[in-house]
Amino acid sequence: MGFRDRWVDWGNGSGFYNLRVDDVSIQVFRNGFALIILPRYENIESSDLLSHVFRDLYKAISYLYNIGIVVDLDSIKQVNQEYAFNHGYLDDVLRGRPKKARVELDRDARGLFNKLDQKAKAWIDRSYGDLEIETNDLEYARRLLLMPEIIYNLDKKLAPILEELSNQIRLHLEVEERTLSTLEKLSRYIEELRDLQRRPSLFKRILNWFRRWFG
Incomplete structure (x- = not known):
């Protein structure tokens, strides 16, 4: 086949053929499966991602x-992915905090093509220098872009x-x-009435006056 010298041995006869075309790595296994590892796409628009892939x-x-x-094109299945968003401007804000x-x-x-056999997650990483928000979930990446x-x-x-x-609160306060x-x-x-009660003679005169006019 022309690439047997590229065999990576895992021991006990297991392993894979390690191939490469430009920036794309390909691991070919003896059980008929192949793993295609795409490169990290730097500084591209999200709309261009599919064309690169x-x-x-x-x-x-x-x-x-x-x-x-x-x-077999019908058998192609995506197994992993990572989306990274550079947020280096937050480094000063998060200085002294955990790096991950x-x-x-x-x-x-x-x-991009199917659900992955793993749970969605997001994380902070500085493997490439600047602080990055990374995720393995396309939906999280979409929401982050649309925030x-x-x-x-x-x-x-x-x-x-x-x-x-606010209007209801203002009316309620009024x-x-x-x-x-x-x-x-x-x-x-009430306090004035109590004061009158403490002065019986004046209170009686006022009470009699009320009775005379309203009794």
Whole structure:
């Protein structure tokens, strides 16, 4: 086959043929499976990702075909992926904090072509220097990219609700203020009546006056 000198032995006769075409690595196993490892795509637009992936997949499959290995296209399955977003500007903010952190997202990771046989997760890493937010989940990557748009739409929905709530609170406070004012006046009247009770002669004259006019 022309590449037997590229055999990587795992021991006991197991291993794989380690092939390479440009930046794409290919591991061919004796059980009929092949693993195509695509390179890290630096500084590309998310809209260009698929074109890069298909270009390199085509390159790898064509290479295998040329050396006599035919790939069953219907059997192609994505097994792993990583998306990385550079957030180096946060390094100063997070100085002194742990250099690595990871969170499990409690759902299956979604790949470009299929669901992965692993749970979705996101983590912080500095393997390439700057702080990066990385994930193995396409949905998390999509949400991270759309975060400004999501926040904007959320603000549009919440703004009228918060304004109405503010108006209701303002109205409630006005009612509370009027109620408090009335209670304060009533408290003063009660105190004045108590003061009159402490002066029996004056209280009796006022009481007789009320009886004469309203009794």
